[in-house]
Amino acid sequence: MTEHIFKNTAQPSKDASNEIIALFIAASHPVDLADWLGQLLRSEASNHFATLSLRRRAEVFGHLSLGIQADLARAMPPDAFAQILIEMDADDRTDLLKHLTQEERQQALKSLPQKARDDTNRLSAHREGTAGAIMTSDFAVLSPTMKTMDAIVALRCAAPDAETIYRSYVLDADGRLIGSVRLHQLILAADDAVIGGIMQPISVMVMPETGQEDVAKAIARYDLLALPVVDAAGRLVGIVTHDDAADALKAETTEDFQKISTVLPFTQSMRDASFRMLYSKRIFWLSLLVFGNLFSGAGIAYYEETILTYVSLVFFLPLLIDSSGNAGAQSATLMVRALATGDVVLQDWRDLIVRELAVAAALGGTMALVVLPLGALRGGTEIALVVGLTMFVVVIVGSLVGMSLPFLLSRLRLDPATASGPLVTTISDGVGVMVYFAIATAVLTL
């Protein structure tokens, strides 16, 4: 956070007095307290944590990183941990339990009441990256035959457990989702109105298997606070809240940034990432790209004679290859992002490729004009002609490859961000070299 955000407490400095620390621990927002605890030594964090009230412990705990949660859990007596587990939101609890060892998990599950245990088992069955994995079972439920005043009483009882009570879901006798009611509708309605009469139809819902990116897109598109998740029989099994969807979307976006820059995806914080992990995530594409060079290197070797005769051709090699790669990266990145946000869909390909060709030709033409005088200056008229012509062609090729790859990968049901970056570079390189020296040989030996 920067200086433009005003908070009622400031994080204590490293040499802060015990009074200041105590004040901060008592008055700070749970998120800020969790942040501060995360920066301390584990033993210190554990000591401070033990001084908190149960309510505050539960509030803070869910905001700690899973690693710290697990460490603190191990450092506290089992029944203290059990109390926190019961207080936690169902989705946060499930995430934590997945992070513990098999034995610790069994131990923790035993300490939970039956309902919480069933919930946790059900939630943890879903694959990572799906609606099922980020949904919570803490939602408020009403029956269609209830009167609004009874509904308000029911919500008063359910409120502390529901993650959001701003919208209650209306289920029929079989648990099937048939509508929803907003809290302020309940308040505005007459006391004896029946829920079935004031509820609204559900306009959007998803299945547990729906990808979290689609879930986040739907929540953003319809400005929802929560999105209901139903099973194949139409029974409500969970809701995904807007904040959890936003976290999932942030993680997916970070993954896209990593992928387009040829880094294998990882979810850890950059601040805490280890040497070993960074190395392993970055080396794969870097070293694979070396083998892509087998093609461009072979191309250059094939034209050795031309190079020896016109050595000034080499001056422009880096520029031509980079220009093709840059144009390709522009197109690829714009498309990866447009596909990720839903701005563009697979079917738009035909329309977009025509426009891309026009834009690429204009870019290539301009670049050719820019490079012509440089070519003339360094190598004379003929070299200028070769360099200009090559620039025109490779910018077009780079752009078309860059634009098409994300669509192709998406078509093959792969993430468009995967490999778009490195493949664009490699293909641009190979094509660039071949085009350059083929044009050179043709023009210069005329």
Place this chain on the structure above:
Amino acid sequence: MTEHIFKNTAQPSKDASNEIIALFIAASHPVDLADWLGQLLRSEASNHFATLSLRRRAEVFGHLSLGIQADLARAMPPDAFAQILIEMDADDRTDLLKHLTQEERQQALKSLPQKARDDTNRLSAHREGTAGAIMTSDFAVLSPTMKTMDAIVALRCAAPDAETIYRSYVLDADGRLIGSVRLHQLILAADDAVIGGIMQPISVMVMPETGQEDVAKAIARYDLLALPVVDAAGRLVGIVTHDDAADALKAETTEDFQKISTVLPFTQSMRDASFRMLYSKRIFWLSLLVFGNLFSGAGIAYYEETILTYVSLVFFLPLLIDSSGNAGAQSATLMVRALATGDVVLQDWRDLIVRELAVAAALGGTMALVVLPLGALRGGTEIALVVGLTMFVVVIVGSLVGMSLPFLLSRLRLDPATASGPLVTTISDGVGVMVYFAIATAVLTL
């Protein structure tokens, strides 16, 4: 949206019957209806729009793109447009009025009631990209001396106008923000409890000048539905809702994607972007990078003799330059994203540069080992030595440049994403060429 999202209506196909279209118009979610209207010819859209009830028109209108809003506004009678304007959320209304001509805006403002006009004028005074520009003045307000039952009555009256009534803001007699109450606290509280007694302190707030990226980060960090905006005197002037913050964050992220791929930022949809705009946004850095080549070209020219003697050095030129650029792009992108999400802050630079040096050395070492046999195969032992050594050095240089540039730009109060991409490429190129031929000359003339 994909097939994994279930909705109660499907968009009519192009040859759908009038009945199906009528059903869709009546039953679809305002967002979907707006989407469909946006795909029609303006005259068709205008005709369908005219058939909607006033309430539905107002719901749909805010979801149309600003260009279509303006076109529809021009096509309808002034008093019909005035009615929609009055119904719209204050922030949406302000955005639309900014999009009209000076004359149209004056005309529209005249048709608004005094309060709405003042609101609009106040909101439109703020700079784009700040909290002031995305906040709304439609918030629910309570006084600290009110009883909860009176508060609920007051909210019943205010509800249709407030963009969110899930949290009401408590102001003192001078309009200064002193606390807030959540709707379900009101419901849970005793009827005669006083607001001042049950309100919570405000834990986070911003100023109108606060950047929208900081606003969005704060909302995500504290899982807020809305963030209050106060003036220098502490008076509440607006709230930023979570959905508007999410839209702003999405736009900022798209801008980051554009910038790191050397595209000048633009906010238009990729699907609708014109040839002219795409060209103008992409040509700037592409052609500027040509001049960066003056350095690498000059470097190569300087070593012409070496090249003529050892032409196999040229085989590896694209590979070495690309590897340096790729390693740099990896580091730069990871840092740009980490700085944008707040994962890493300026002060972390010292710690991170040490780790980056270690990672880069390991990457460079591995890459050198990978390229050694290729070098030996194509050019013999000495060439292999030169290529391996160069690879080691340029991967380190590329990584360090890539990592440092976003910090440097951030330090200079520029957006870290700006220029990181193109500058990394250009610097890697220049340094790569110089290092390569300097090492070659040193090793091969021994």
